[in-house]
Amino acid sequence: MVPAGGPVNVSDYERLAEECLEPGPYGYFAGGAWDEVTLRDNVRAFERWQLRPRVLVDLTGAALDTTVLGTPVSMPILLGPAAFQRLAHPDGELATARAAAAAGTVMCLSTFATLSAADVAAAAPDGRRWFQLYVFKDRGVTRSLVDQAADAGYEAIVVTVDAPFLGRRERDIRNAFTVPDDIPVPSWEAGGRGEEATVFEMFELIDEGLDWRDVEELASLSDLPLVVKGILTDDDARLAADNGAAAVVVSNHGGRQLDGVPAALDALPEVVEAVESRVEVLVDGGVRRGTDVVKALALGARAVLVARPFVWGLAVDGEAGVRRVLELLREETLLALVLAGCTTPAGVTRAHVQRAPR
Ligand code: LAC
Numbered sequence: 001m002v003p004a005g006g007p008v009n010v011s012d013y014e015r016l017a018e019e020c021l022e023p024g025p026y027g028y029f030a031g032g033a034w035d036e037v038t039l040r041d042n043v044r045a046f047e048r049w050q051l052r053p054r055v056l057v058d059l060t061g062a063a064l065d066t067t068v069l070g071t072p073v074s075m076p077i078l079l080g081p082a083a084f085q086r087l088a089h090p091d092g093e094l095a096t097a098r099a100a101a102a103a104g105t106v107m108c109l110s111t112f113a114t115l116s117a118a119d120v121a122a123a124a125p126d127g128r129r130w131f132q133l134y135v136f137k138d139r140g141v142t143r144s145l146v147d148q149a150a151d152a153g154y155e156a157i158v159v160t161v162d163a164p165f166l167g168r169r170e171r172d173i174r175n176a177f178t179v180p181d182d183i184p185v186p187s188w189e190a191g192g193r194g195e196e197a198t199v200f201e202m203f204e205l206i207d208e209g210l211d212w213r214d215v216e217e218l219a220s221l222s223d224l225p226l227v228v229k230g231i232l233t234d235d236d237a238r239l240a241a242d243n244g245a246a247a248v249v250v251s252n253h254g255g256r257q258l259d260g261v262p263a264a265l266d267a268l269p270e271v272v273e274a275v276e277s278r279v280e281v282l283v284d285g286g287v288r289r290g291t292d293v294v295k296a297l298a299l300g301a302r303a304v305l306v307a308r309p310f311v312w313g314l315a316v317d318g319e320a321g322v323r324r325v326l327e328l329l330r331e332e333t334l335l336a337l338v339l340a341g342c343t344t345p346a347g348v349t350r351a352h353v354q355r356a357p358r
Contacts (some may be wrong), residue, residue, distance in 0.1 A: 009332075010288045013312035013325055017088075021315050024177040025087040028199070029311050032255035033167030033322030038263065039255030042286030050356045051297045054341030062343040064334050065104075068303050069156055069225050069247055069280060071128050074104030075330050076345045077293060080305030081132035081158065081229075083112035083199075086183045088315040094123040095314055099322035101127030103330070108132050108158055108305065111145060112202060114179075116186045119253050121152040130156040130227065134163070134187075135214065137207045141190050143221065150222045158249070160216055162230030164208040166200050167257040212243050219244030227282070230257075232267045234274035237281075247280035247302075254285055254307060265296060272300030290332025297345050298353040 002012045018026050031269035032039030045229045064075040078098050091116045092253050100107035101124035109120055111134040121129060131149035136142045146157060171177075188197065189211030191205040207214075215316060219226040231237050231251060240248045250268045252261045261267075264285030283296050284305035296304045306329065313325030342348045 007316070007324075009328060010309040010325060013309065013316055013321070017312040017315035021088065024172075024175040025084075026347070027171035027175045028084070028169075028177050029082070029088065029144070029308060030316075031171035032259065033169055033257055034259035036255060036259065037334065038252050038259050038261050041263040042252065042265070043288060045265040045286060046289070046292045046295055047300070048356050049265070049298070049353050051291065051298070051336070051340050052352050052354055053296065053339060054352070057341040057343070059338045059341075059343055062338045064090055064330065064337065064345060066303065066345045067284070068106065069227070071106060073106055073128070073153060075333060076297060076301075076303035077287075077326070077329055077333065078105055078303055079107040079310055080272075080303045080307040080324075081108045081110035081160070082108045082307040082311050083201055084114050084179055084183070084185070085110075085311070085314060086114035088311050089318045089321075091318050092314075093120045096310060096322050097121075097124040097127055097129070098319050099310070099313075100124070102323055105326070106155075109149075109154070111187050112185055112199075113187070114183050114185055117145075117149045117154060117335065120152070129154045130158050132158045132160060132229070133218070134160060135207045135210050135218070136191055136205050137209075138191060138205070141187070144190065145187060146218075146222050146224075149226055150198050154224070156220065156225045156246070157222065157229050158227040158229050159212070159215065160229045160253070161215070162251065162253050163258045164206065164210060164231075166203040167253070167259070168179065169199075169256065170335065172199065173203045184300060197325075202326040208299060212239055215240070215245070216243045230285075231271055232261055234263075234270045237271040237274040241278040245279050247282060248275065250281060250283040250301070251285055251305075251307065255269035265292075265299065268299045268301060269294065286349055286351055290334070290336040293329070293333040294336040294340055294342075295353055297348040298350060303345075
């Protein structure tokens with residue numbers, strides 16, 4: 001139960017979202033793969049690090065604004081890709097786009113969005129947007145998705161590389177979860193399929209043959225910077241940098257793909273070390289609090305992406321709910337930053353965290 005007075009943090013929003021969503025969509029958004037070990041560990045990993053605050057630092061004028069791939073953002077928190085947002089709220093991605101623009105940060109639109117890239121762009125023309133790409137077996141579809149995103153003003157292509165096949169999602173299997181006919185998925189239709197489908201069926205359109213040569217080719221497909229999302233090891237981080245990526249997202253897909261892999265936060269330091277500042281490093285998975293954001297910055301992330309937190313806001317209250325979740329995360333992050341003795345995201349260093357004693 002959420003206390004009277006309404007939600008005051010992301011977990012309150014999750015509880016409310018569970019009450020207002022049907023079990024199928026809730027299970028889809030909330031769930032992870034197999035035993036959901038990594039799903040839980042993403043959150044818990046933040047408790048394995050402690051902040052090391054510095055005191056008597058002049059905090060006058062402290063602020064969260066920064067840049068990501070040259071894009072100015074009002075805080076080091078971006079909206080990660082989340083599919084099928086009209087299953088959370090009828091306004092879906094339009095509401096998210098408007099809330100992200102109001103918050104002054106980047107929204108990353110999923111290939112499996114329930115509205116077209118152009119329609120989402122038109123909903124918030126001043127917003128900053130990236131496009132998450134799944135590479136279809138039909139490369140004509142892939143190319144047209146990239147072209148549509150570029151034409152609609154999206155500023156980066158975020159290729160997801162940890163999902164050549166869909167992870168084993170037992171909540172979806174139990175719920176017989178499908179995306180219904182009345183909520184079309186434009187990319188799925190472009191791939192030649194239009195009827196009600198399981199996510200598993202949608203992934204049959206995705207190319208499991210993708211390799212690093214394709215990444216290099218994708219980088220040259222448009223003038224947009226390429227972000228490689230789904231990196232968990234130093235070797236792959238170096239390959240991403242070698243093959244044209246401008247940034248990587250350290251991510252295990254929110255625990256939704258291979259279970260039993262390291263928490264995103266735990267994989268972050270090795271990736272940061274491996275890329276030696278050649279590319280920007282972002283991280284997603286398990287961020288629920290402003291203190292989490294500061295820990296990620298301290299371990300070398302330029303910014304974090306959140307997805308479930310804003311989906312809960314969307315489910316509860318549409319655009320206003322997404323706005324509120326982003327404001328809560330902003331307020332919490334600024335407070336954590338100053339209490340750690342920092343005045344800017346760049347001022348948070350490796351010396352501001354340590355491993356928690358076991
Ligand atoms: C998922 C895909 C669509 O995690 O990214 O469900």
